[in-house]
Amino acid sequence: MPFPSPDTFHPIKLPDGTVHKGTVFLKxxxxxxxxxxxxYTYMSAHQPLIDPSDIAQRLAPYLWDFAPEKLVIGKFCQIAHGVEFITASANHRMDGLSTFPFLVFGGGWEGRASMPEPGQDTVVGHDVWLGTGAKIMPGVTIGDGVIIAAGAVVTRDVPPYSIVGGNPARVIRRRLDDADATRMQRIAWWDWPIDVITQHEVEICGTDLSALEAVGR
Structure with a gap:
């Protein structure tokens, strides 16, 4: 069976031929x-995912259409049920004597007196697995190949090929050391044509980095 197009809304077919409505390709x-x-980045949930606006609301509930920041997610990421990105527009001003956002209630969204300055984009690399209920805080950059444990609250940048967990999340261990992580990012298998990727699933999901490098030459 051919691998589904990244433009497929519900990419998983069940044994009876019906589609699994709890998983979507986010693109x-x-x-x-x-x-x-x-x-090929997908999101899964314990209930059907059908309405695009609802899917965006679940994923990044504070990222308004007019927000100055962006959420950028790479290829082949795996996003479990309940993952939330708390983007910069959720922030309150923290450098003054009060954190109360007066202008929001007065209809003055364009005002700055009680609002924080625009925050940074939140960026997720390629082939990142975000576990159930993880929360990613504003402006965080998550490197390629990272695993975020279930329930983790990620408050700072995460180096490539690390496993992080806890609240606040910390690096539990590295999946690859700096040298091998650099080799993986140089290979960048996620940029290969999908037919080449599926043909070399064994090397991509295996443990022999040299064998994967040989495919990419």
Whole structure:
């Protein structure tokens, strides 16, 4: 059976031929001007995912259409049920005597007196696995190949090929050391044509980095 196109809304077919409505390819499922998602990145939930606006709301509930920041997610990421990106527009001003956002209630969204300055984009690399209920805080950059444990609250940048967990999340261990992580990022298998990727699933999912490098030459 051919691998589904990244533009497929529900890419998983069950044994009886019906589609699994709890998993979507986000590139096909999202309609949001401030979210960018790479090919084959999927999101799963314990209930059907059908409405594009609802999917965006679940994923990044504070990222308004007019927000100055963006959420950028790479290719082949795996996003489990309940993952939330708390983007910069959720922030309150923290450098003054009060954190109360007066202008929001007065209809003055363009005002700055009680609002924080625009925050940074939140960026997720390629082939990142975000476990159930993980929360990613504003402005965080998550490197390629990272695993975020279930329930983790990620408050700072995560180096490539690390496993992080806890609240606040910390590096539990590295999946690859710096040298091998650099080799993986140089290979960048996620940029290969999908037929080449599926042909070399054994090397991509295996443990022999040299064998994967040989494929990419």
């Amino acid at each position: 096909a499922a999202l309609e949001h001007p401030r979210i960018e998602v790479g090919d």
